[in-house]
Amino acid sequence: MLIQAARGLIPPFxxxxxxxxxxxxxxxxxxxxxxxxxxxxxxxxxxGGSILLQGFPPLPPVSASHxxxxxAIPLAFLGPLWKDLENHRGRAWLLGGAAALLCGLxxxxxxxxxxxxxxxxxxxGSLILLALPMLAGAAASTPVRERSKGARGESLVLVxxxxxxxxxxxxxxxxxxxxxxxxxxxxxxxxxxxxxxxPRLLGASSLxxxxxxxxxxxxxxxxxxxxxxxxAILLCxxxxxxxxxxxxxxxxxxxxxxxGPAMAALVLSIQSLLSDSNPYGY
Amino acid sequence: xxxxxxxxxxxxxxxxxxxGISTSLQEPGGEPTTKKESSRPERYEIDPVHSTAIFRVGHxxxxxxxxxxxxxxxxxxxxxxxxxxxxxxILVDAASLDTHDPxxxxxxKGPDFLDxxxxxxxxxxxxxxxxxxxxxxxxxxxxxxxxVEREIRLDAVRTGRGEDPWGGYRCGFEARFRIKRSDFGxxxxxxxxxxxxxxxxxxxxxxx
Numbered sequence: 269m270l271i272q273a274a275r276g277l278i279p280p281f282x283x284x285x286x287x288x289x290x291x292x293x294x295x296x297x298x299x300x301x302x303x304x305x306x307x308x309x310x311x312x313x314x315x316g317g318s319i320l321l322q323g324f325p326p327l328p329p330v331s332a333s334h335x336x337x338x339x340a341i342p343l344a345f346l347g348p349l350w351k352d353l354e355n356h357r358g359r360a361w362l363l364g365g366a367a368a369l370l371c372g373l374x375x376x377x378x379x380x381x382x383x384x385x386x387x388x389x390x391x392x393g394s395l396i397l398l399a400l401p402m403l404a405g406a407a408a409s410t411p412v413r414e415r416s417k418g419a420r421g422e423s424l425v426l427v428x429x430x431x432x433x434x435x436x437x438x439x440x441x442x443x444x445x446x447x448x449x450x451x452x453x454x455x456x457x458x459x460x461x462x463x464x465x466x467p468r469l470l471g472a473s474s475l476x477x478x479x480x481x482x483x484x485x486x487x488x489x490x491x492x493x494x495x496x497x498x499x500a501i502l503l504c505x506x507x508x509x510x511x512x513x514x515x516x517x518x519x520x521x522x523x524x525x526x527x528g529p530a531m532a533a534l535v536l537s538i539q540s541l542l543s544d545s546n547p548y549g550y
Numbered sequence: 551x552x553x554x555x556x557x558x559x560x561x562x563x564x565x566x567x568x569x570g571i572s573t574s575l576q577e578p579g580g581e582p583t584t585k586k587e588s589s590r591p592e593r594y595e596i597d598p599v600h601s602t603a604i605f606r607v608g609h610x611x612x613x614x615x616x617x618x619x620x621x622x623x624x625x626x627x628x629x630x631x632x633x634x635x636x637x638x639x640i641l642v643d644a645a646s647l648d649t650h651d652p653x654x655x656x657x658x659k660g661p662d663f664l665d666x667x668x669x670x671x672x673x674x675x676x677x678x679x680x681x682x683x684x685x686x687x688x689x690x691x692x693x694x695x696x697x698v699e700r701e702i703r704l705d706a707v708r709t710g711r712g713e714d715p716w717g718g719y720r721c722g723f724e725a726r727f728r729i730k731r732s733d734f735g736x737x738x739x740x741x742x743x744x745x746x747x748x749x750x751x752x753x754x755x756x757x758x
Contacts, residue, residue, distance in 0.1 A: 297712065321738075322737060330698065331668055331669075331699035440661075441661040443661050488661075544653065
């Protein structure tokens, strides 16, 4: 089991770490990488781990985990979009309107598309998958303007990815847990960069991308593994609250408020695991 | 002589969803037939109660453990006189997996292995049937597991045929073959859990 876990975690660690070192040598000091460059970090780490775990994703993808790994690539464009909208006065309304429009049209669109690239219309997470990140993003307008100079943001994202990984592994799918673990590894490298004064791999603009991938894994676990509805809601709630906890002006208590639901989900999943007659395996 | 067999069935795997699996196998037809080929394949619906798919896989390199799928359905078109015209489609319900350990069943049916909620059916559809020996067929077909389709070849034998106590007519086939689960995208815990999976598919068809 440990070897299997290492196979999923070491490659993204090496890939993202190498990227960080190469880029860091050319750009000293603090700050963030351009949003699109930062946006490529998640796909590189996620695809690296996914390939080691499942092989190259088939095209078109055949499973939720394949779709999620491939979705990380176009999601890299969210960062630049975020950046462009940074100073837009009606940003929150704009994103909220886009989310509402997507929510309204999505079922109609997907029922006609029936594409293997998309979640099926029967996937309970398909609608929420689009709606939640957009809504979470709408709330994130402040943190982008108030970039944290500390490592609080990186720490929080790392905690959420790691907690998501632990919950998924404890609820029946080591595969989903390992995929979430690759995101945690990438976050660890970003935290390391922040703590050592290197340019941050994952800036505030990467938050929507990380939230979508984290929420997507939670919903995949809910639909196809044994993640309970309560655990999924708690995890998604944490991701939705994350933007509120970022930014210099936000009190530390907001960080704990954001991480709280995820911690509760972790406790529930561990409690469920330990209540089993043989919690260590079969 | 077997002939027939259309056997097949052998193998085909397909599965059945909770709402009931339906097969799409159509009787061959439309082509001009010679006198020799004037027979029509007989259609057999697989009896789930008397059909089983059993598998075995290595554990820790120490032993083999066995499991089975409790729901097998499908259709066999069996041409006694011209086995080459025989076809089969077999469906196996992934959720019917049973390894006599509920926790292990849940894990194998989960995303790490079969991912039964996303891929509820294992399906085999024959593409070529050749009579190798009397009552023995060599079958080529497409096996779909875990959303991945691979061409496989397998040998099947007709285990028997005859009237049943209720006035019907039945025919039985059994096929044994080996696959690599990694070929079907199931790469979790390769090593501790073996890659090669031996499968026995035994089906009983009721003539319609």
